[in-house]
Amino acid sequence: MASRCRIVVGIPTRGRAPILRETLTELARQTRLADEIIICGAEAIDSEGIAEAFPAVTVLTSAPGASTQRNAIIKAAAEADILIFFDDDFLADSAYLAAIESHMTSNPRLMVATGLVLADGIGGPGLSPAEGRAILAAAGTVTDGTKPTFSGYGCNMAVRMAPMREHAIRFDDRLPLYSWQEDVDLSRRLAVFGDVAKLEAARGVHLGVKRGRGSGVKLGYSQVANPLYLVSKRAGYPMFRALEHIARNMAKNLARAGWPEPYVDRRGRLRGNLLALRDLAAGRMTPERVLEL
Template sequence: MMMARPVPDLADPAPLIVAIATTGRAPVLRETLRHLATLPDRPDLVVLSVADPADHDGDTAALPFPLTVIEAPRGLCAQRNAVLDAVGGSGVLVFLDDDFLPAPGFMAATRAVFAAEPDVVMATGRVLADGILGPGLDHAEGLQLLAAADDTAAAPEEVYNGYGCNMAIRLGAVARTGLRFDTALPRYGWLEDVDFSRRLAAEGRIVKAPAMQGVHLGTKTGRSRGVPLGYSQIANPVYLMRKRTMAPRRALRMMLRNCLANLARAPRPEPWVDRRGRLKGNLLGLRDLLLGRIAPGRIDRL
């Protein structure tokens, strides 16, 4: 049963909280928590949002920061909303994927951005390497890339949206608006970061902060099958375009790029990508678009 208010009282009136929504990847999560424990700049609290108690099997006794586990309905948007329902309305909340490794200094840089720039409502970091674009990186490879990273003092710059694997938000702005992730985007909620970003943009600036560095391992275990993802590559941009949280030109360009990539690589797909499944999902999405029945939630029937 989901807990309504599981977060303990924190001494800092403006805490930095890390939230990780995870499903079916307990070994990956365990390594990420161990990494967070090694950082010299730690969060004030870590909140895990799980769909099943087995999603978290680690020993938290030795962690150098408070950790709270909450249960929520399965799905990235629902699990992230459970975090927003549980935390207070002050401070900064950093959503991390369960396979994102922040560099030393990430938390300190995040605090600095929000302290120095009061009109910033969202900040996303510099991804040094993104395993989602290839076969994925293991934990050791991620640590090597972090060790080789250079410090950067580059100023934050405005961007269209945050990247969901590392997305920090000002909780005061969320509290004012009651903003939540759109659960009409089921399962992994593809493009939920764009939708949330553009709605939050009405409250202030969204920036990319190069000093907030990290590596996204892009771990393939627990990822969605190709057909539902291919369908989402059509349905979700159409849905966001109709909501006016994604510019039509950007949505159409994304759909075209994904369809062409899946079509071109389907004959000889990469071992780590179900290109044929994605292409089939693309075609099903285009069919439903023509029939006037396209909707993100239809992936639950695929």
């Protein structure tokens, strides 16, 4: 039987306190409760009402940006064996933490584990908490399979803390704001020490809530700048993946620019893509340039 370890759940958040409360409510229903839950916003309004409704939750603030806020959580989780990052709109199945603990304690080579996303609202208008809970309730029999995967998915991603402490591995603070691809970068740096896997028993629903997300122009810039920057680090992010990623996103933005979805700023994203290519040609493209747009 796998031994018990210290599991901390970390949730970076920005501008979505009502949704965050729904996520914390689901975490209270875990069959294996977290030893600590840490949330990190950028200002007080990001965690409005959380301390009163969930007094055991640790509330932090840091400079804004997904990487920066995740790193603040890592610093605060100094005693954790496993740190599980959830987006503030990820509803975890009640057995999620138990599945992570079982696999990561029984397999010491497992560095990063990501769960099975039963539904992902990020590709559409988003899901309501009620819809997310209905999907979880109707999910049926749990299987316990695992399969290798290239990276964790930042909305639900467990990392083993020992190698992160030993090698001072953190999310890259040079990826500002939405920090596009920061989950892939961290996964590939940890993959040097072991395995990255998807666990079918760790299930959940990513609501994909649109409130609180940044500008389309900035995201579009990051869709080009961040993958190319990560390639330049030579830390496990391959060029073929960057080029495929950029081409896929630019093609989608271009194809939908004339008839955009009401919940996606396709024209803004395409403009950001083109600005990044212009800066690339001029030799001045960096992830941080989004802060000037």
